[in-house]
Amino acid sequence: DAGITQSPRYKITETGRQVTLMCHQTWSHSYMFWYRQDLGHGLRLIYYSAAADITDKGEVPDGYVVSRSKTENFPLTLESATRSQTSVYFCASTHPSTGELFFGEGSRLTVL
Amino acid sequence: QQQVKQSPQSLIVQKGGISIINCAYENTAFDYFPWYQQFPGKGPALLIAIRPDVSEKKEGRFTISFNKSAKQFSLHIMDSQPGDSATYFCAASTTGRRALTFGSGTRLQVQP
Numbered sequence: 625d626a627g628i629t630q631s632p633r634y635k636i637t638e639t640g641r642q643v644t645l646m647c648h649q650t651w652s653h654s655y656m657f658w659y660r661q662d663l664g665h666g667l668r669l670i671y672y673s674a675a676a677d678i679t680d681k682g683e684v685p686d687g688y689v690v691s692r693s694k695t696e697n698f699p700l701t702l703e704s705a706t707r708s709q710t711s712v713y714f715c716a717s718t719h720p721s722t723g724e725l726f727f728g729e730g731s732r733l734t735v736l
Numbered sequence: 737q738q739q740v741k742q743s744p745q746s747l748i749v750q751k752g753g754i755s756i757i758n759c760a761y762e763n764t765a766f767d768y769f770p771w772y773q774q775f776p777g778k779g780p781a782l783l784i785a786i787r788p789d790v791s792e793k794k795e796g797r798f799t800i801s802f803n804k805s806a807k808q809f810s811l812h813i814m815d816s817q818p819g820d821s822a823t824y825f826c827a828a829s830t831t832g833r834r835a836l837t838f839g840s841g842t843r844l845q846v847q848p
Contacts, residue, residue, distance in 0.1 A: 628779075655834045666742070666825055666840040667780070674834075682835060714779050718834045723768060725836055727779030 627651070628728035630715050636734045643702045645731045647715030655718040656698040657682075657725070658690065660711040667714065673698055705735045739763050740828050742839025749846050755813040757842045759826035762807065766828040770836070771800065771811045774823045783824070784811070816846045 631646045649656065654675050659667040659682075669682030671690040679690050687709060689701045702709055715728045742759045749755045759769075770785035786793045786800040786809065793800045799812040813820055823843050827836040 657835060659838075664745075664840055667836075667838040669835050669837070672835050683837075716779070723829075723834065724770075724782045724785075725772075725780075725834075727781070729777070729779050 628715055628717060628726060630713075630728035630731050632731060633729065634732050636736065637705050638736050639706060640704050643705050643733065645700045645702075645713050645715075645733070647698045647700070647728060649696050649698075649715075649717045649726075651717065651719075651726075652695055653717035653726075654695070654720060656692065657716045657718075658688070658698070658700045659714045659716065660684065661714060661730070662711050670700065670713075702733075705733075707735050709733065710735045739837050740826060740839045742826050742842060744842060745840070746843045747845070749816045749844065751816065751818060751846055751848050753816050753846075755811075755816045755820065755844055755846070757811045757824055757826070757844070758808065759810065759828075759839050760806075760808045761828050763828070763830070763837075764807070765830045766837075767831050768829045769800070769802065769809050770827050771798075772825045772827060772838075774825065774841075780825055813844075816844075818846045818848050820844060821846050 629648045657672040658670040668684045673679045673692045676695050713731045716725045771783045772780035773783045774780040784798050797814045802809045823841050826839040829836045
């Protein structure tokens, strides 16, 4: 049971570059989420998706773009990376019956 | 806007002691209150959850206490063990909106 796979696990990039973080789930869960984790802020919601082709903004969406053409994939793109986007990014999906949120292992992004 | 406030930021407990982490929320529409546990380098994982129709829920050494009138809930870890050393997040959500709002996290260290 692979669950949620995120790639890359580690990424270093430069200010102004475009970066895409990939997320793949094997359960066919409808809801998927992107959170960022920063010390002192906990986990903050960036974007979420209720189903393929349906996405919505979370608490901190500025500077990010998402798409969901297939149920199992939910990529997150930083169109022009900034240093403030240095963070650990977690993808998650929700079990349809229990509401439990399952997280991937995270993608650590450093923007120089 | 921090809708879920968590304290303390860090906690050191001796093996066998009781660890207590507190959270307060503002949105009275919240009706699902989970706690997540996160080990270094891993994504958060559901530990225990409660809905506001009960004041307490216990699972093994872990107990959630819920006070609806005060808009507060807490996690108690009885007989704390070194293996419990992790970061703990409280969270909240409303029925129909699957996205969780997380607290800022508590780093727990259980000393042997």
